[in-house]
Amino acid sequence: MGLPLLLAVRRIRNDLVDLEDREDIVVSDVGDNITFPYNLGVRLVGIRGYSAPGKPVDEHEFDVILGEDFPYERPKIRWKTEIFHPNIMSPSEGGGVCIADRDRWDFDSKLSDLIIRIADLVKNPNPYNPLVSESCTAAAEWFRNKA
Numbered sequence: 001m002g003l004p005l006l007l008a009v010r011r012i013r014n015d016l017v018d019l020e021d022r023e024d025i026v027v028s029d030v031g032d033n034i035t036f037p038y039n040l041g042v043r044l045v046g047i048r049g050y051s052a053p054g055k056p057v058d059e060h061e062f063d064v065i066l067g068e069d070f071p072y073e074r075p076k077i078r079w080k081t082e083i084f085h086p087n088i089m090s091p092s093e094g095g096g097v098c099i100a101d102r103d104r105w106d107f108d109s110k111l112s113d114l115i116i117r118i119a120d121l122v123k124n125p126n127p128y129n130p131l132v133s134e135s136c137t138a139a140a141e142w143f144r145n146k147a
Contacts, residue, residue, distance in 0.1 A: 002036065002067075002068050002069045002070050002071070002072060002073075003070075003071065005033075005034070008034075008036075008070060008071075009030060009031075009032060009034060011070075011071055012030050012038075012040070012066070012070075012111065013030055015071075015110045015111035015112055016030070016111055016112055017112070018110070018112035018113075018116075019112050019115065019116075023045065023046070024044060024045050024046050024047055024119065025042065025043075025044060025045075025115060025116070025119060026042070026043040026044075026045060027040060027041070027042050027043075027115070028040060028041035028042075036066060036067060036068040036070065037065050037066060037067050037068065038065070038066045038070075039063040039064075039065055039066075040063065040064040040065075040066060040075075040111070041061065041063055042061065042062050042063070042064060042115055042118075043059065043060070043061050044059065044060040044061075044118075044119050044122060045058070045059055046058050046059075047059075047060065047119055047122050047123055048122075048123060049083055049084075049085060049122040049123070050083070050084040050085065050139075051081075051082045051083060051084055052082075052084050053084060053138075053139075053142045055084070057081075057082075057083075059081070060079075060081050060083065060122060061079075061080040061081045062077055062078060062079045062080055062081075062095070062097070062118070063077070063078045063080060064076075064077060064111060064114070064115065065077070065078060071107055071109070072107055073105075074105030074109075075105070075111070075114065077095075077096070077097040077099070077118065078091075078094075078095040078096075079091055079095035079096070079097060080095065083122075084135065084138075084139045084142070085121075085122065085125050085136070085139050086125050086126060086127045086129075086130035086131070086136050086137075086139040086140035086143055087099070087121055087125055087126055087129070087130060087131060087136065088121070088122070088131070088136070089131055089133045089135065089136060090133075090135045093133045093134065093135055093136075094133075096131060096133075097118060097121070098129070098130075098131045099114075099117055099118060099121055100117070125139070125143050127139070127140040127141070127142075127143035127144045128140070128144070
């Protein structure tokens with residue numbers, strides 16, 4: 001069982017305060033009367049990634065999905081825009097994201113830290129530990145050869 005709704009909303013808003021002054025990370029507003037699971041929309045602006053081999057893209061969108069047991073349970077991530085990345089599945093393959101420390105989520109973890117790590121992952125892919133999908137495997141090979 002998660003926090004009472006009022007406390008959960010307050011917790012989410014407090015977790016996101018660190019992102020308010022960032023122009024490269026835009027998070028959807030959190031209303032007073034949300035329901036769980038809750039999809040928190042995130043847009044990355046001006047962060048270089050690729051939508052295909054050699055095709056740069058600087059805007060990305062994903063959802064941070066908060067379950068009924070938030071903040072005790074780690075959020076899920078679902079990528080929404082096309083991406084060519086060894087650690088982020090394309091939306092057609094499920095939009096999964098492989099990020100270090102995601103499995104170490106606990107009550108004291110902050111959503112802002114998770115979102116910042118995802119933004120850093122877009123800029124700094126790890127082609128030596130790709131997700132198991134066709135697009136991630138192809139991206140890993142391309143990034144290894146590009147370096």
